[in-house]
Amino acid sequence: MAGKRRIGAENSETRARILDAAEQVIRDEGYAAASTRRVAAVAGLQPSLVHYYFPTTEDVFLAVxxxxxxxxxxxxxxxxxxxxxxxxxxxxxxxxxxxxxxxxxxxxxxxxxxxxxxxxxxxxxxxxxxxxxxxxxxxxxxxxxxxxxxxxxxxxxxxxxxxxxxxxxxxxxxxxxxxxxxxxxxxxxxxxxxxxxxxxx
The missing domain is CATH 1.10.357 (Tetracycline Repressor; domain 2)
Structure with missing residues (x-):
């Protein structure tokens, strides 16, 4: 559908990598530090790729x-x-x-x-x-x-x-x-x- 943002596959290794990184940041640095950029840096990915799987930061938290x-x-x-x-x-x-x-x-x-x-x-x-x-x-x-x-x-x-x-x-x-x-x-x-x-x- 036109205009609808695509979300990465649930079983993607990249998605799991993002969630691992987000969990690490939340646990070790606190929830306030878990920005898209920080999660992407820990995961070794571009922020745009995090947004591909999780349009908002809250989406990341919900998934974790x-x-x-x-x-x-x-x-x-x-x-x-x-x-x-x-x-x-x-x-x-x-x-x-x-x-x-x-x-x-x-x-x-x-x-x-x-x-x-x-x-x-x-x-x-x-x-x-x-x-x-x-x-x-x-x-x-x-x-x-x-x-x-x-x-x-x-x-x-x-x-x-x-x-x-x-x-x-x-x-x-x-x-x-x-x-x-x-x-x-x-x-x-x-x-x-x-x-x-x-x-x-």
Whole structure:
């Protein structure tokens, strides 16, 4: 169609190279540094080629976020399929490997509605899947004995994990080992209780 800007193929090696460079700049230099020119320089490409694949800077950010979201989805899929999905989910929550990128995206999202909506949508989808996991593994006793809902438990674990990961990025470690031990001991007790036969009347 005349006048419509062409976008490069989704599976292009050049496109992946641009996203790798953009992720590196966002992570190492901050979201404000991730201009088209800076991303192109890190990728070793001309700025015009970046624009060929991503007409705007926000398009670059959206693509980087969506690629990261796909990776998060794959990690959750692996946790759901594993023998110990609850502890695997806890390890995902406390993973520090993407801390800096996450912090930068949250900061950028506070100024850009398009990114903010995408972050919120993916977070809601992840929370629903996490709650489904809690319900499947822990069952009704999570509410009867622990006065919790699957959604609430998923949020609490995610919140604690995120706090640990964010503080670790700042070099804060006070209380971290204790908090991890408390959560893991509680999960062990809950999972052990779930494996025991229900008392007969």
């Amino acid at each position: 976020f969506r690629r990261g979201a796909e990776q998060s989805d794959a990690l959750l899929d692996a946790a759901l399929a594993g023998a110990d999905p609850v502890h695997a989910l806890w390890r995902i929550f406390t993973d520090t490997s993407r801390n800096r990128l996450t912090i930068e995206f949250l900061a950028y999202a506070s100024h850009r509605e398009g990114i903010r909506a995408e972050v919120a949508r993916h977070s809601a989808d992840m929370r629903a899947r996490q709650a489904e996991l809690m319900q499947r593994v822990l069952g009704d006793r999570i509410g009867a004995e622990h006065q919790a809902t699957p959604e609430g438990l998923a949020l609490i674990l995610a919140g604690i994990g995120r706090a640990l990961a964010m503080e670790a990025e700042l070099g804060i470690e006070s209380g971290h080992d204790d908090a991890r031990r408390m959560v893991e001991n509680w999960l062990d007790r809950v999972l052990s209780a779930q494996s025991e036969p229900a008392p007969t009347s």
